[in-house]
Structures are given as structure tokens and as C-alpha cells.
């Protein structure tokens with residue numbers, strides 16, 4: 542079953558994911574006041590396979606939210622494609638309902654992050670990504686519009702990360718890419734990078750002191766490769782977004798992922814990756830699924846991955862609400 546998932550379903554998911562990331566839309570942001578969510582008629586009626594778990598979550602629905610393991614979601618977006626489906630207040634409510642105490646949010650364009658931050662500046666931890674208008678995942682490293690957009694925003698104290706950015710190894714030498722990285726590091730921002738292992742190694746050649754949060758555990762890399770790359774770079778962390786159903790197929794934590802978590806308990810974080818509105822629709826299910834496999838690890842390790850690593854990585858000053 543897992544083999545079929547990897548060979549047949551996973552490549553489709555990856556293609557869908559990569560192709561949808563780059564589609565700009567002109568949907569306006571809804572008012573920030575709470576309004577009932579209206580489902581856009583253009584929204585897909587069926588969710589991609591990766592979104593819906595095939596198993597019932599193992600968390601007891603009767604458990605009061607306060608007893609659940611708190612989560613720091615280190616990979617979420619509120620991009621334009623979600624604005625007509627969920628208002629900013631809807632998103633905050635989803636985080637509260639899932640007992641997600643902090644969420645690293647980056648959005649295309651950045652305005653989505655700002656609207657959430659205005660509503661809940663404690664829960665929302667902003668990341669800055671350069672994508673806007675026709676600057677996308679595929680051309681930002683070479684677009685003349687990238688640096689002016691970042692310059693306008695990057696000195697704001699609200700940001701803790703540059704990214705999520707999609708980095709392509711062939712663009713590592715681009716002056717625009719290198720300037721963006723340099724500027725981010727001067728501000729002590731974490732680089733939140735979507736790439737494969739080869740690209741992570743290339744980024745460390747030009748920025749050996751960077752703290753990098755590697756998105757999706759490399760997306761297509763095996764847990765063994767992820768473990769090896771974590772061994773190579775002590776300032777590398779990784780979020781497991783989009784990998785959740787290979788981490789725990791049928792709800793049971795897989796041995797190979799468990800080995801990675803136990804070897805590097807201090808450098809793994811949780812992520813949901815709400816890159817399309819359907820991921821927000823399934824948000825509570827995704828977090829419940831993550832919480833269920835986290836609960837199969839020793840409690841100390843589960844807490845590190847659930848929130849402690851992210852609190853440390855992003856230097857959250859007051860996290861007493863998570864750690865009681």
C-alpha cells in the first residue's frame with residue numbers, strides 16, 4: 542500500500558502541489574470582521590488525496606482542548622487563493638480549535654500574513670516571502686521586483702523568517718537570490734527553504750552560518766537522507782509538512798520516520814502547509830493526525846517536535862502558555 546502511495550499517488554500529489562503553488566489569482570481579501578465563510582464557486586469540490594486522512598483520528602474528540610499537546614505549526618500560509626473562502630477571523634478560529642498556540646505564517650502576497658497578525662499577534666509568527674503579483678515560486682530568484690518588495694518589509698520587527706521560499710540549485714549564483722539571503726541573515730532571520738537535499742548543501746556553501754528550516758523534510762527525500770543532511774549541518778531544522786501521511790500511514794508511526802525523530806529530536810518541527818484553501822478546510826484533521834503520531838513517541842520527544850524546538854528556533858520570548 543505504501544509502495545503504491547509512493548510510486549503512484551505521491552508523484553501526482555507533488556505535481557499538483559508544485560503546479561498550484563505558482564498560480565496567481567486576483568481574489569480580493571475579505572473584510573477582517575468575522576463573516577460566515579463563503580465557498581468560492583471556483584474552489585475545487587474535491588480535495589487532493591494528500592489532504593484527507595484515510596483513517597479516523599485517534600485523538601479522543603471528548604478531550605478538552607486544554608489537555609491536548611500544544612502545537613507550534615511552523616509551516617502555514619494564508620495566500621490569496623484562500624481569502625475568498627476563509628476570513629482572517631476564520632483562520633484564527635481554526636488555529637484555536639486545533640489548539641495550535643503558535644503558527645509561522647507566510648503568504649503570497651504578504652498582506653495575508655499581516656491581516657492575521659493584526660488579529661492575533663501572539664499566535665501568529667510572521668515569515669516574509671517575496672511572492673506577489675507575477676513574482677512566483679519559479680522566478681523570484683531572478684525577478685527585478687523581488688528585492689524592492691523585500692526591502693519595503695524586511696526591517697519590520699514582526700518577521701522571524703525569510704520564506705517559505707522555493708530555492709532552485711541552478712539559481713544559487715543569482716545576485717538577487719544572494720542579496721535576499723544576505724539581507725535576511727543581517728536581520729537574523731531563519732531561512733525557510735523548500736528544496737531538495739542537494740540545494741540545501743549548495744545554500745550552506747554560500748551561507749555557512751545560516752539557520753535553515755528545511756520545508757517538508759525535503760518533500761521527496763527519504764527519512765534516511767534527511768537524517769544524513771541533519772548530521773552534516775548543525776544549524777539545520779526541518780518541518781514535516783505534507784509528509785504526515787507517509788509518517789503515519791493508517792495512523793501508526795512508521796519505523797523509519799520514528800528512527801529519524803529519535804535521532805534528531807531537537808531539530809524536527811510540525812507543519813501543516815495550508816497552500817490551498819482545502820488544506821485549511823482539513824486543518825483540524827491534519828493537526829489531529831500529527832498529534833496522534835506524536836503521542837506514539839516518548840512524551841519528551843513529542844513535546845520537542847510539537848512546540849519546544851520551534852519556540853527555541855524562533856526565539857519566542859514568552860511561551861509560558863505552551864509550556865505549563
Ligand SMILES: [Zn+2]
Nearest residue numbers: 705735756757
Ligand atoms: Zn513548500
Ligand SMILES: [Zn+2]
Nearest residue numbers: 618705814816
Ligand atoms: Zn508551503
